[in-house]
Amino acid sequence: QVKALENNGKEKYMLLSAAEAHSKDLDEKISKLEREKRALEMELQQVRILQPQLDELNAKLEGQENENKDLVKKLESLEESNTQLKNNLAEVVTSHTKSEESAKDKERELGKLGKELETTRKELSTQIKDLTEERSSLKDSSDFV
Secondary structure (H helix, E strand, O other): OHHHHHHHHHHHHHHHHHHHHHHHHHHHHHHHHHHHHHHHHHHHHHHHHHHHHHHHHHHHHHHHHHHHHHHHHHHHHHHHHHHHHHHHHHHHHHHHHHHHHHHHHHHHHHHHHHHHHHHHHHHHHHHHHHHHHHHHHHHHHHHHO
16 A cells, blocks of 8 residues: 555656646746747837838828829820920921922022023014114115115
């Protein structure tokens, strides 16, 4: 009976030792979890502190994105205007080139007309001279008659 009590006592002692070891292990795990909890609580506090700044930055970013969209629309509008101006300039250049060509054609035509006029003037001058001589000659011959 003493032996059985002794064995029973040893068994209880071993169970108690195992329970103490398990309790110590659980205490360490609890301690570790509490440290992790404090670290997470500190991170959460930092998030709470930084959240308004993050919200403000997000609002600014959204405002900047809207401004950028407006600027892109303005740029597209300016590009359209620029394209239209280039087209208008091309039309003006084409029209000016045609006007220059037309002016050169008219200048050539005027040159030809000028030459024709000069030729006609010379011919008329010669005819007038001839007629004046003929008249003079007729006058001289009528004076003889």
